[in-house]
Amino acid sequence: MKLSGRIAQIVPTLILVSILVFGLQQLMPGDPALALAGEERGDPRVLAQIRAQLWLDRPVPVQYLHWVGNVLRGNLGYSWRTRQPVTQLIEQKLPVTAQLGVMAFAIAVAIGVPAGVVAAVQRNRVWDYLANAIGLAGLSMPTFWLGIMLILLVSVDLEWLPPSGYVPLTQDLWRSLATTIMPAFVLGYAIAAVLMRHTRSAMLSTLSQDYVRTARAKGLNERRVILRHALRNALIPVVTLGALELGTLLSGAVLTEQVFSIPGFGKMIVDAVFNRDYPVVQGVVLVTAFVFVLLNLLADILYVLINPRLRRA
Structure with a gap:
C-alpha cells in the first residue's frame, strides 16, 4: 500500500x-x-x-x-477527580514516559540487533547458543522481579544509582539519566530479547538468498556482505516489530513505573481506571492510539529508506 x-x-x-x-x-x-x-x-x-x-x-x-x-476542538475534557484538563495531565506525564521509552528502545536496539546478527553469522556455535540463552532469559524474566533485583544490587549494595524517583531532564541532566537508566534497562532488556530472536531469524533467511551468495562469489569482504547486503534487507521485519514495541513503551510501562516510582503514563492510567476517571482514560487511550498509528507510518517510511526497491512499489 x-x-x-x-x-x-x-x-x-x-x-x-x-x-x-x-x-x-x-x-x-x-x-x-x-x-x-x-x-x-x-x-x-x-x-x-x-x-x-x-x-x-x-x-x-x-x-x-x-x-x-x-x-x-482540542478539548479532551477534565479529570473528574482533580478537575485538571486532561491535555494538561498528558503534557505532564507524556515527556516522562517518552524519555523512559526512548532510552529503553535505544538500549534494546543496541543489544538486540547486534546480538541477532552475531547469532545468525555464528549459527550453531558458542556465540549463537549464548545469544539465545540471554534472549530466552530476557523473555522469561518478569520485569518487576528484574527491577527489584537491580535496585537491591545497584542501589542498595553498590550505591551507584538512586533506587527510585524521577528528575526531569530540564532540571538536571545527569540526575535525570541516573534515575531512569535502571528502569530503561529493565524495559529494554525484555525488548532486546525479542529483537534478537527476530533479527537472527531474518538474517538466517537473508543469508541463504542468491544475491548474498553472489556477493560472496564476487570476492566482497564478508563484513560488507553481512552489513550492506544481508542486514539491510533483514531489518525490514525488525523495523515493524520495533515500531510496535516503541509504541508499547510510549503507552506506559505500568509495572516498571510502579517499581521505580516513575510518574508516567502507566501510573496515570492505572489510577484513572481505579477511580473511574473516564475522561483521563479516554484521553490517554486516544493519544496512545495516535502514537501507534504515527509509528507505523514511520515504519513504512523507513522501509523505503532501508530498501530502495520498495520505492517502485
Whole structure:
C-alpha cells in the first residue's frame, strides 16, 4: 500500500478506537457519580447534579458525540477527580514516559540487533547458543522481579544509582539519566530479547538468498556482505516489530513505573481506571492510539529508506 493510503487510514482508525474505548467503558461496573460524591453519596440530589454536570444522565450516543465534538476542538475534557484538563495531565506525564521509552528502545536496539546478527553469522556455535540463552532469559524474566533485583544490587549494595524517583531532564541532566537508566534497562532488556530472536531469524533467511551468495562469489569482504547486503534487507521485519514495541513503551510501562516510582503514563492510567476517571482514560487511550498509528507510518517510511526497491512499489 502506498504512503498516501497509510495516511488515509489514520482518521478511520482513530474513530474506531474512540468508539471502542468509549463503548467498553460503559461496561465497567460501578457508578462514577457515587465515587465522586464522597460522603454525600447517599443524597439523591447530589448524585443527580453530578450526573447532569458530567452528561451521565444522557443516552450513550449523545455522550459520545458530545465528547468527540470537544476532542475535535482540542478539548479532551477534565479529570473528574482533580478537575485538571486532561491535555494538561498528558503534557505532564507524556515527556516522562517518552524519555523512559526512548532510552529503553535505544538500549534494546543496541543489544538486540547486534546480538541477532552475531547469532545468525555464528549459527550453531558458542556465540549463537549464548545469544539465545540471554534472549530466552530476557523473555522469561518478569520485569518487576528484574527491577527489584537491580535496585537491591545497584542501589542498595553498590550505591551507584538512586533506587527510585524521577528528575526531569530540564532540571538536571545527569540526575535525570541516573534515575531512569535502571528502569530503561529493565524495559529494554525484555525488548532486546525479542529483537534478537527476530533479527537472527531474518538474517538466517537473508543469508541463504542468491544475491548474498553472489556477493560472496564476487570476492566482497564478508563484513560488507553481512552489513550492506544481508542486514539491510533483514531489518525490514525488525523495523515493524520495533515500531510496535516503541509504541508499547510510549503507552506506559505500568509495572516498571510502579517499581521505580516513575510518574508516567502507566501510573496515570492505572489510577484513572481505579477511580473511574473516564475522561483521563479516554484521553490517554486516544493519544496512545495516535502514537501507534504515527509509528507505523514511520515504519513504512523507513522501509523505503532501508530498501530502495520498495520505492517502485
